[in-house]
Amino acid sequence: MNDEVAPRVRQASPGLAYLFGFAVLYLVMHLLYHAVPDRVLADVVYRWGINAPAAWIIDLLAPDANVRVDGNSLLAPRVHLEVVRGCDGSGAFFIACAAILAFRASWRARCAGVLLSFVTVFVLNEARVITLFFVVAHRPAWFMPLHTYFIPLVLIAAICAMFALWARAATRADVAAAAGG
Amino acid sequence: MRANESRAVSALLLRGLVAWALAIALGVLCGRGVVDTLRAAMETITEGLSEEYAPRYYWHEEQPDMLMLRADLLTPSAVTLASGVRRGQVVTTGTNLFHVLVPPVIVVALVACWPLRGWRQYATAAALAVPAATLSLLLTSPFLLAGKVEALLRAYAANTGLEREDSLVYQWMTMSEGGARWALPLLLALTCIALANRFAPSSRRRQASAG
Numbered sequence: 001m002n003d004e005v006a007p008r009v010r011q012a013s014p015g016l017a018y019l020f021g022f023a024v025l026y027l028v029m030h031l032l033y034h035a036v037p038d039r040v041l042a043d044v045v046y047r048w049g050i051n052a053p054a055a056w057i058i059d060l061l062a063p064d065a066n067v068r069v070d071g072n073s074l075l076a077p078r079v080h081l082e083v084v085r086g087c088d089g090s091g092a093f094f095i096a097c098a099a100i101l102a103f104r105a106s107w108r109a110r111c112a113g114v115l116l117s118f119v120t121v122f123v124l125n126e127a128r129v130i131t132l133f134f135v136v137a138h139r140p141a142w143f144m145p146l147h148t149y150f151i152p153l154v155l156i157a158a159i160c161a162m163f164a165l166w167a168r169a170a171t172r173a174d175v176a177a178a179a180g181g
Numbered sequence: 182m183r184a185n186e187s188r189a190v191s192a193l194l195l196r197g198l199v200a201w202a203l204a205i206a207l208g209v210l211c212g213r214g215v216v217d218t219l220r221a222a223m224e225t226i227t228e229g230l231s232e233e234y235a236p237r238y239y240w241h242e243e244q245p246d247m248l249m250l251r252a253d254l255l256t257p258s259a260v261t262l263a264s265g266v267r268r269g270q271v272v273t274t275g276t277n278l279f280h281v282l283v284p285p286v287i288v289v290a291l292v293a294c295w296p297l298r299g300w301r302q303y304a305t306a307a308a309l310a311v312p313a314a315t316l317s318l319l320l321t322s323p324f325l326l327a328g329k330v331e332a333l334l335r336a337y338a339a340n341t342g343l344e345r346e347d348s349l350v351y352q353w354m355t356m357s358e359g360g361a362r363w364a365l366p367l368l369l370a371l372t373c374i375a376l377a378n379r380f381a382p383s384s385r386r387r388q389a390s391a392g
Contacts, residue, residue, distance in 0.1 A: 014371040014372075016372070016375055019372060022364075023364075023368060030356055030360070030361065033359070034359070086358050086360065090359065091360015092360065092363070094360055094364070098364070144277055145279050148277050149208070149209075149279030150205065152283055153201070153205055153283060153287070153290070157197070157290070161197060164194075165190075168190065
């Protein structure tokens with residue numbers, strides 16, 4: 001790595017105050033999320049926000065899969081996939097949001113970061129649901145390790161990478177703004 | 182300069198990818214051994230979480246990746262007894278080994294891929310990562326399984342129209358399974374990194390302060 005670049009890339013180290021801010025923000029978001037009734041999540045968010053787009057994509061990829069949505073469930077002749085609280089990408093989204101909101105950056109950058117997190121988590125979660133649908137249909141034995149181990153770890157790695165790229169861009173923009181001002 | 186910086190960032194992302202893949206593989210290869218080593222500690226923690234039962238961890242005979250918790254009810258609460266559960270009754274629940282391993286793998290992966298300065302910081306972070314990964318497992322899995330036992334006892338009570346008192350174990354399990362089991366190891370790993378930065382100055386910084 002170039003010597004001039006390395007110190008700037010390597011200077012980022014989390015402060016304990018940042019970690020505390022991250023934890024508090026995560027807790028607040030978690031509590032707000034748990035204030036949402038199960039029925040609202042199942043009948044509105046999971047049905048229209050997660051399952052309907054996933055079913056539409058599955059239908060495009062495999063029209064003979066005969067996928068249909070029933071509330072928080074994705075159904076097909078050999079598949080019954082249920083989206084439940086905690087399996088909806090909310091955990092990853094709250095982690096990304098807490099990390100971004102606790103970061104010292106302009107509010108504009110933070111809002112952009114939250115929006116970016118939403119899009120990233122939504123896309124990754126849809127990819128996860130669609131992947132699991134085909135896994136249950138064709139390789140049910142793979143479901144458990146994928147669902148409980150590999151996919152969550154890939155999701156967290158992707159969120160960390162997204163945060164690192166956002167933090168770099170936000171810091172750069174703030175430095176440029178300060179230099180310009 | 183900009184091309185150099187892009188190369189540096191790409192190198193970091195690639196390194197992150199490799200570290201993450203290696204940590205995942207490590208979990209697959211050594212996970213069962215790690216859980217076996219920590220089983221006694223998990224039992225001690227679970228024992229401290231409830232006075233109602235004596236816990237014992239074991240592997241499911243037919244599904245070797247299932248870590249089971251057997252809870253022998255010794256002093257069931259009044260509500261539990263009223264719901265028809267008897268002293269000496271056994272409640273069993275379980276979780277998948279891979280599920281147990283996610284928090285420690287996150288700690289190891291993040292510490293391994295974080296760019297630090299010099300071998301002192303890497304050695305410090307690595308030394309701190311071992312207890313942090315252990316702590317991440319001990320703060321999640323025993324609580325998950327104790328929370329599942331609590332959920333079963335709640336279900337028994339609910340069947341007879343009774344309600345068990347709200348327990349912190351159950352609340353922590355709900356929070357943990359809702360995503361805190363990912364946030365906690367991230368926090369622990371970042372704490373290791375922050376401590377390594379604070380207490381193990383890089384050779385460059387030492388030279389600067391010496392000069």
